Amino acid sequence: MSKSLQDRVLNLISTPELVDLTSRLVAAGGENPGGTEEGTVAVLQASCRDAGLETSTAAVAPGRPNFTAVLPGGNSPGFLFLGHSDVVPAGAGWEHPPFDPIVRAGRLYGRGSTDMKGGLAAVVIALKALKEAHVQLPGDVALACTVDEEDLGLGIRAFTASASAGTYDACVVAEPTDLTVVIGCRGDSYLELTVTGRSAHSGRPADGRNAIDAAAGILLLIRADQEQLQRTQDPLLGAGSWNTGLIHGGTGTSMVAAECALSIDRRLMPDEDAGMILTQLMERIEGSGLTGDGISVRGGIAMEMPGFRTPVDHPLVRGAVAAVREGCAGAEPDESNPDPVVGGWSAACDGGFIARDLGVPTIVLGPGGLNDQAHQINESVRIADLAVAARAYALMILRHGFS
Numbered sequence: 001m002s003k004s005l006q007d008r009v010l011n012l013i014s015t016p017e018l019v020d021l022t023s024r025l026v027a028a029g030g031e032n033p034g035g036t037e038e039g040t041v042a043v044l045q046a047s048c049r050d051a052g053l054e055t056s057t058a059a060v061a062p063g064r065p066n067f068t069a070v071l072p073g074g075n076s077p078g079f080l081f082l083g084h085s086d087v088v089p090a091g092a093g094w095e096h097p098p099f100d101p102i103v104r105a106g107r108l109y110g111r112g113s114t115d116m117k118g119g120l121a122a123v124v125i126a127l128k129a130l131k132e133a134h135v136q137l138p139g140d141v142a143l144a145c146t147v148d149e150e151d152l153g154l155g156i157r158a159f160t161a162s163a164s165a166g167t168y169d170a171c172v173v174a175e176p177t178d179l180t181v182v183i184g185c186r187g188d189s190y191l192e193l194t195v196t197g198r199s200a201h202s203g204r205p206a207d208g209r210n211a212i213d214a215a216a217g218i219l220l221l222i223r224a225d226q227e228q229l230q231r232t233q234d235p236l237l238g239a240g241s242w243n244t245g246l247i248h249g250g251t252g253t254s255m256v257a258a259e260c261a262l263s264i265d266r267r268l269m270p271d272e273d274a275g276m277i278l279t280q281l282m283e284r285i286e287g288s289g290l291t292g293d294g295i296s297v298r299g300g301i302a303m304e305m306p307g308f309r310t311p312v313d314h315p316l317v318r319g320a321v322a323a324v325r326e327g328c329a330g331a332e333p334d335e336s337n338p339d340p341v342v343g344g345w346s347a348a349c350d351g352g353f354i355a356r357d358l359g360v361p362t363i364v365l366g367p368g369g370l371n372d373q374a375h376q377i378n379e380s381v382r383i384a385d386l387a388v389a390a391r392a393y394a395l396m397i398l399r400h401g402f403s
Contacts, residue, residue, distance in 0.1 A: 005133065009394050012129035018121050018386045019108060021047055023101040025117035026110035032086035036063030037147045040085040044069070044120065044145060051128035060158045064147040071127045073137025077169035079400050080142050080360065081123045081393065082350055084149030084156075087112035093377045107380040114368030118381040119174030119389065120145060122367060126393035141397055142168070149350050152303050156350040160357040170316045170400060171360045172393070173351040176368030176381070179328075179388060180343045181320045183363055186237050187268035187307030188348035191278055192261070193218065194298045195249075199258035208256030209294030212249045215260040217290045218297070219244060222264065225284075234269065236309070236344035240277075241267045263302070267346070270307035305348045308355035308362055312342055316361050319399045320392070324365070327391035345370070365392070 021043075028039035041057060048055050048069040057065040067085065090098035090111040101110035108118070123143050130141070146155030195215045200208025226242045233239050242264060249260030266277050278299050285297055310317060324340035347370060351362040367385035368374065 005135065006395070006398055009129050009133045009135065009398065010391055012132050013125055013387065013390045013394065015383065015387045017128075018125050018390060019103065019383055021121040021124060022108055022113060022118045022381070022386060023103075023110070025121060026101040026108075026112050027099055029099050030086045030112070031089045032148060032150045034089055035086075037085035038063045038065060040117070041065050041067045041145070044085070044124070047124055048127075048143075051124065052131045053127060058158065058162070060147050060154050064155070066147060066155050066159055067145040069124070069127065069143045071131055071137065071141040073139045073141065076139035077166060078140035078142055079397055080144060080168040080171040080354065082171055082173045082354060083116055083120045083123065083143065083145045083175070084350060085120075085145050085147055086150050087115065087117075088150050088375050091377060095378055098377075098379075103383070106383055108383055108386075109378060109380040111379055113373075113381040114176045114379050115370070115374035116175050116366060116368070118368050118386050119176065119366035122386055122389035123174050123393055126390045126397070129390075129394055130397060135398070137397075139169075146350060153305055153350065153353070156353045160353045163358055165358055168354075168358065168360050171351060171354045171362040172320070172396065173349050173354075173362065173364040174366040174389070174393075175349050175364050176366050176370050176374055177343075177345075177364050178369050179324050179365065179367065179385060179392070180341050181317060181324065181363055181365050182343055182345050183312055183314075183317050184236050184270065184309035185307050185345040185347065185349055185352060185364065186240070187270070187272070187305050187352050189266045189268055189274035189277065189304045190302040191264045191266055191274065191281070192300045192302050193264065195260045195262070196296045196298070197256070197258050197260075198294045199251075200256040202254045202256060205256050208258070210256050211260040211295065212257040214290050214295045214297070215247065215249060215262055217288065218262065218285055221284050221288060222281075225281075237269060237307070238346050240269050240272060267348070268304075268307050270309045270352075273306065274301045274304040305350070306352035306356045307348065308352045309344075310355070310361050310363055314361055316363055317342060319396055320363055320365055323392040323395035323399065324388065326395055327388045365389070
């Protein structure tokens with residue numbers, strides 16, 4: 001790759017274009033649950049077509065299309081950028097309407113600005129610059145934008161089911177990382193347990209079998225396993241964890257509860273899967289003596305998002321660190337993030353499906369803050385970081401054997 005080609009590409013990345021596209025994506029909404037992603041996809045599709053990219057959509061559910069944009073190249077395996085078009089509900093308490101984006105003091109405010117409309121815009125503007133610079137690519141560069149990432153992952157499951165192994169050999173998830181190169185993420189799963197007992201009058205509780213009491217025993221087992229898990233911490237990702245998010249049981253105070261339902265979040269390490277975790281939990285329940293004599297327990301998996309880990313010395317990781325560092329050249333200084341670092345996420349993302357199902361080395365890298373901005377009221381993204389991200393994405397593609 002020549003220095004002149006690199007400079008030509010970077011000079012074509014326009015910060016005003018980044019701000020405009022991010023703003024239009026924020027204004028398109030896409031709250032999940034409660035809305036659909038088609039407005040965001042319409043903005044993406046129009047912008048990508050204007051940039052000269054090939055675009056396609058695939059319906060996952062009514063009003064919920066997956067979107068793909070491709071900058072065509074040769075027959076070598078391609079480079080995949082991954083994002084999602086939905087946002088969490090805005091909620092109350094905003095200083096300004098959440099889907100009426102505004103720019104103030106170097107930041108763009110609005111629901112989804114950080115998670116992750118800014119990342120999507122940075123990818124599109126990077127691909128537009130590559131197209132305008134007439135870069136010859138040995139393989140395709142694609143942006144896949146999926147629906148339903150914030151809930152059950154319907155979009156990424158549909159995408160990986162239709163993709164072919166070997167199509168890509170690198171993936172960057174453009175989620176907000178404060179421009180840190182995230183090389184590993186925990187996964188996530190939702191386990192559903194239904195405890196069934198036998199109803200009776202509360203004046204004679206021994207005549208029944210109380211499902212709530214049995215569920216309480218299960219929660220003690222979960223708490224004990226949580227404490228055990230925390231005794232061994234992975235330096236990058238911490239440990240798996242349990243959280244009981246929902247519980248519902250019984251039909252009346254004067255009745256022995258015949259049923260109790262538990263919804264449990266179990267965060268997964270990269271070498272764990274939800275089926276294994278559920279099997280182990282059911283074995284512990286059976287071995288505890290909680291079941292039998294009128295008490296039974298059914299278990300199921302409502303959602304699973306796998307974790308992943310890419311070696312720190314992988315060329316994708318090294319290239320990303322170098323690209324962010326060079327992308328920062330000439331950018332407005334940010335003392336809170338002076339230089340790119342490599343880290344891990346305790347959160348989960350769709351990248352785990354790409355790594356597990358397609359066998360593609362994956363990292364997470366994007367503008368905006370996961371912990372201080374994503375899913376928060378008055379969400380915002382630093383405009384200078386949008387520009388750094390777009391420059392870094394373009395450099396990564398140029399360094400990926402393209403000339």
